[in-house]
Amino acid sequence: MSTITFDKASRIFESVVAIEEVNLHVRDKEFVAIVGPSGCGKTTCLRMAAGLDFPSSGEVRVGERKVVAPGPDRAVVFQQFALFPWKSVYDNVDFGLRNKSVPSSQRRDRIAAVLKVMNLEGYERSFPHQLSGGMQQRVAIARAYVLDPAVLLMDEPFGALDAQTRVLMQEELVRLARVNPRTVLFITHGVEEAVYLADRVAIMTRRPGRIKEVMDIRSVREAERWENRTRIEDVMDMESFIHLRTAIWKSLREEKSTEET
Amino acid sequence: MHSLLLGFITPFPDSQEDSPLRRSRRRVLVGCCTGLALFAIWTITTTITSLVSPGRFPSPPDVWAAARQIVVVGYADDKLWQHALHSLRLVLMGFAVAVAIGLPLGIWMGAYRRLDAFVTPVFSILRPIPPLAWIPLAILWLGLGDAAKIMVIFFAAFVPSVINSHAGVRTIEPHLIEASRTLGVRGFAHIREVLVPGAMPMIFTGLRLSLQASWTTLVAAELVGALAGLGRVLNVAQQDIYPAMILVAMASVALLGWGTTRLLDVVESRAMPWIAARA
Amino acid sequence: MSAGADRRPSKAEIWLLGAAGLATFFGLWAAVSGFGLVSPRFLPSPAAVAARAFFLLDHPFAGASLPVHVLSSLGRYALGFLLAACIGVPLGLLMGWYRLLDDMVTPIFDALRFIAPIAWVPFAALWFGTGIGGPIMVIFAGAFPPCLINAYRGARFVDIKFLEAARTLGASNLRIILEVLLPASVPSIVSGLRVGAGLGWQSLVGAELIVASSGVGYMMVQGQSAVSTTTVVSGMIAIGIVGYLVDLMLRKLQAVTQRRRGLA
Numbered sequence: 001m002s003t004i005t006f007d008k009a010s011r012i013f014e015s016v017v018a019i020e021e022v023n024l025h026v027r028d029k030e031f032v033a034i035v036g037p038s039g040c041g042k043t044t045c046l047r048m049a050a051g052l053d054f055p056s057s058g059e060v061r062v063g064e065r066k067v068v069a070p071g072p073d074r075a076v077v078f079q080q081f082a083l084f085p086w087k088s089v090y091d092n093v094d095f096g097l098r099n100k101s102v103p104s105s106q107r108r109d110r111i112a113a114v115l116k117v118m119n120l121e122g123y124e125r126s127f128p129h130q131l132s133g134g135m136q137q138r139v140a141i142a143r144a145y146v147l148d149p150a151v152l153l154m155d156e157p158f159g160a161l162d163a164q165t166r167v168l169m170q171e172e173l174v175r176l177a178r179v180n181p182r183t184v185l186f187i188t189h190g191v192e193e194a195v196y197l198a199d200r201v202a203i204m205t206r207r208p209g210r211i212k213e214v215m216d217i218r219s220v221r222e223a224e225r226w227e228n229r230t231r232i233e234d235v236m237d238m239e240s241f242i243h244l245r246t247a248i249w250k251s252l253r254e255e256k257s258t259e260e261t
Numbered sequence: 262m263h264s265l266l267l268g269f270i271t272p273f274p275d276s277q278e279d280s281p282l283r284r285s286r287r288r289v290l291v292g293c294c295t296g297l298a299l300f301a302i303w304t305i306t307t308t309i310t311s312l313v314s315p316g317r318f319p320s321p322p323d324v325w326a327a328a329r330q331i332v333v334v335g336y337a338d339d340k341l342w343q344h345a346l347h348s349l350r351l352v353l354m355g356f357a358v359a360v361a362i363g364l365p366l367g368i369w370m371g372a373y374r375r376l377d378a379f380v381t382p383v384f385s386i387l388r389p390i391p392p393l394a395w396i397p398l399a400i401l402w403l404g405l406g407d408a409a410k411i412m413v414i415f416f417a418a419f420v421p422s423v424i425n426s427h428a429g430v431r432t433i434e435p436h437l438i439e440a441s442r443t444l445g446v447r448g449f450a451h452i453r454e455v456l457v458p459g460a461m462p463m464i465f466t467g468l469r470l471s472l473q474a475s476w477t478t479l480v481a482a483e484l485v486g487a488l489a490g491l492g493r494v495l496n497v498a499q500q501d502i503y504p505a506m507i508l509v510a511m512a513s514v515a516l517l518g519w520g521t522t523r524l525l526d527v528v529e530s531r532a533m534p535w536i537a538a539r540a
Numbered sequence: 541m542s543a544g545a546d547r548r549p550s551k552a553e554i555w556l557l558g559a560a561g562l563a564t565f566f567g568l569w570a571a572v573s574g575f576g577l578v579s580p581r582f583l584p585s586p587a588a589v590a591a592r593a594f595f596l597l598d599h600p601f602a603g604a605s606l607p608v609h610v611l612s613s614l615g616r617y618a619l620g621f622l623l624a625a626c627i628g629v630p631l632g633l634l635m636g637w638y639r640l641l642d643d644m645v646t647p648i649f650d651a652l653r654f655i656a657p658i659a660w661v662p663f664a665a666l667w668f669g670t671g672i673g674g675p676i677m678v679i680f681a682g683a684f685p686p687c688l689i690n691a692y693r694g695a696r697f698v699d700i701k702f703l704e705a706a707r708t709l710g711a712s713n714l715r716i717i718l719e720v721l722l723p724a725s726v727p728s729i730v731s732g733l734r735v736g737a738g739l740g741w742q743s744l745v746g747a748e749l750i751v752a753s754s755g756v757g758y759m760m761v762q763g764q765s766a767v768s769t770t771t772v773v774s775g776m777i778a779i780g781i782v783g784y785l786v787d788l789m790l791r792k793l794q795a796v797t798q799r800r801r802g803l804a
Contacts, residue, residue, distance in 0.1 A: 050708055051707075051708075052704050052707070052708070069707075070704070070707040070708040070710075071707075071708070071710050072708070072709055072710035074708070075708060075709070076704070076705070076708040078701055078704070078705060080701055082701040082702060082704070082705035084702060084705075084719075084720065084723070085801040085802065086723040086724070086726070086800060086801055087719075087723075095706070095709055095711070095719070096709035096710060096711075098715075099709060099710040099711050099712065099715065100710060127800065127801070127802065128802070129801060129802020130802065143709070147709070147710075284639075287643065288643045288646075291640065291643035291644055292643060292644075292646070292647035295643075295644045295645075295647060295648065296647060296648075299648070316666075317666070317667060374548060374549050374554075375549050375553065375557055378549060378553065378554040378557035378558050378561075379557040379558065379560060379561040380561055381558065381561070382558040382559075382561050382562050383561050383562060383564075383565045386562075386565075386780075387780075389779075389780035389781070389783045389784040389787070390776050390777075390779060390780040390783075391741065391742040391745045391746075391779060391783065392742070393658070393742060393745045393746040393749065394745050394757075394760070394775070394776045394779050394780075395776070396749055397749070397760045397761055397763065397764035397772045397775075398764075398769070398772050398773065398776065400764055401582070401764055401767065401769055401772060402582065476654075476656055477656040477657070477658055477742075477746075480656045480658050480659050481656070481658040481746045481749070481750075484658065484661060484662075484750050485749055485750060485761075495659065495661075495662045496662070498662060499661075499662035499665050499666060502666065504663070504666060507662045507663060507666070510659075511655050511659045511660075514654075514655065514656065514659055515651075515652075515654040515655045515659075516654075518654040518655075518656070519654045522654070
């Protein structure tokens with residue numbers, strides 16, 4: 001069971017309270033997106049689930065065990081890709097597998113499979129600087145995916161991409177997520193992206209960040225059968241989609257206006 | 262101690278546990294401990310156990326005695342401050358002339374590509390010749406006196422000044438240049454108001470390198486042959502087999518070098534008020 | 541976009557101006573020496589220098605011919621530089637990774653930093669006489685700081701996202717060092733080697749002027765004593781050429797490492 005639980009988690013950076021008593025429970029194989037204004041602490045939450053940071057008070061648990069260190073069971077996809085520029089695509093994807101002491105024949109097969117899924121066939125020997133932004137991000141996702149992690153943590157993974165590539169990546173991610181679901185925590189600025197991808201969307205307040213409300217998308221999505229529409233723009237046209245999106249916008253707008261006063 | 266074991270770069274526990282204040286305090290503490298430990302080793306090996314013979318490396322009391330000697334009584338025909346002053350004078354003169362010619366030349370070369378094209382090949386030929394290699398020639402031309410030293414110091418300090426001020430002008434962001442152009446600023450005003458301030462950081466890098474080169478060259482030149490100055494002290498001390506005095510002279514050179522560099526830093530911080538103060 | 545105050549000259553103009561510059565330089569030189577404005581002892585003509593240089597290629601002066609002197613210098617240089625690199629780079633890397641080591645070594649280093657490498661010559665003379673140890677020590681003093689500092693910077697300022705990525709992918713400490721930290725530091729290390737090579741060569745020249753019994757610097761000093769300006773200038777040329785070639789090689793190395801990462 002790979003759940004993620006934020007239990008009254010707070011984080012203070014040298015007297016600045018970044019997040020305060022965040023409570024959030026991500027169920028097993030659920031896709032949860034966190035949206036919120038800039039600087040609200042959503043990345044901090046993800047980093048704590050990853051083990052790259054630790055709460056000043058409260059607890060963060062994955063699978064009911066307290067998070068004490070990073071590891072391949074909670075694979076991270078970074079916004080800046082974080083691909084090793086001195087390693088080829090193949091070696092980048094291979095990196096995590098080697099740490100798991102998977103025998104080499106199996107590794108080769110797994111890497112080939114994941115590269116195929118991410119449409120990167122033929123680029124095994126290429127180096128990151130030779131690839132476009134979208135391809136680099138796909139390599140980053142492949143690197144995380146090949147480990148078959150129970151939990152996937154994605155920190156604004158499509159933020160550095162141009163609009164068109166972003167749309168393609170979102171469609172791909174949805175495809176992957178529905179076919180082989182796992183627990184995902186997804187941080188984003190984009191409300192539409194969150195509604196499109198997630199089962200539930202958590203809205204965070206501005207700093208000090210707290211979970212303001214959590215909206216259930218999945219029930220609406222299944223009731224309205226969004227999966228019948230394959231293209232993103234068709235889904236975004238649906239009334240149910242617009243309704244959810246607007247509700248979240250309104251909630252975020254309150255945060256923005258209280259900030260400006 | 263958790264953080265000592267994890268002195269490894271782990272980005273997380275480290276940043277959490279150590280505030281900058283704690284870290285700098287710890288650094289000072291460790292630095293002092295290391296310094297004391299080294300001093301202890303130095304003293305023990307040279308005085309009590311005589312592991313190191315006095316002919317090879319001086320003991321702390323020897324150094325103290327040598328320092329007192331040169332400060333109070335004098336060594337190699339002069340007292341310490343006279344030697345130091347002599348060296349300092351030469352460095353500053355060579356440095357000043359080199360910068361006075363090199364800096365404007367570099368900026369000018371940066372501003373006018375034709376001048377750059379004319380001068381650069383000659384420069385490329387002269388540049389690989391290390392400044393110290395000019396010493397024999399300088400001695401042939403000007404003898405063993407001060408003039409030869411200044412000439413060599415000039416050559417040493419000249420090159421970094423030109424190169425860095427030139428690079429400084431060249432690496433100014435293109436849109437700043439374009440802005441100046443569209444506002445109708447040309448020629449000398451353009452150089453003065455845009456290029457020089459824009460190139461300031463690199464100009465100061467060049468100055469710092471020139472100063473460093475000046476000191477190195479001076480010491481070398483004085484070692485080869487001189488009538489006064491810290492290099493001469495080094496030379497005579499070596500011939501007298503007086504290691505303690507060698508150490509005193511080395512320390513003096515280092516101190517003067519450090520002092521002049523600090524002065525330059527102060528000038529630099531005043532010269533560029535538009536750059537945010539560095540931590 | 542020309543940074544300066546003028547328009548960009550054409551390629552042909554650049555070539556012409558460059559040639560003109562060189563011509564002016566050599567022309568002035570030849571003129572001053574040729575018209576007897578100064579004694580030929582003081583400033584020999586370019587032709588005289590060239591002739592002497594060729595002469596020295598197979599006739600000994602101060603104990604050996606020019607190439608042999610150069611080889612002798614190169615030998616010491618290589619040893620001193622290798623020593624500086626083999627100690628400086630690993631030490632710098634370790635200092636970058638282990639803060640405790642950093643805190644211990646940095647104060648010592650800062651204290652010694654302002655001592656010009658050449659100032660070690662008296663001690664070198666005292667300890668090694670005119671043996672090979674002296675120049676090696678001075679070369680080491682010159683080449684060591686850049687090797688150390690650049691390796692340190694490369695290790696310390698590794699982009700933290702690489703470390704985080706490696707950790708989230710479950711890499712052990714050893715693997716992180718070998719496959720992440722070390723490769724990430726390579727550009728900095730190579731840059732340090734390049735600067736160190738340059739400073740080391742300069743230090744060698746200085747050392748040989750004072751404490752040597754062979755080598756190009758020694759040859760120049762002997763030339764100076766014998767008032768043979770042509771010999772001195774020949775030595776300068778040889779030194780310049782060697783220094784340039786060494787730098788060229790390292791620049792190539794730098795380009796190779798950069799190309800792989802798409803930095804070139």
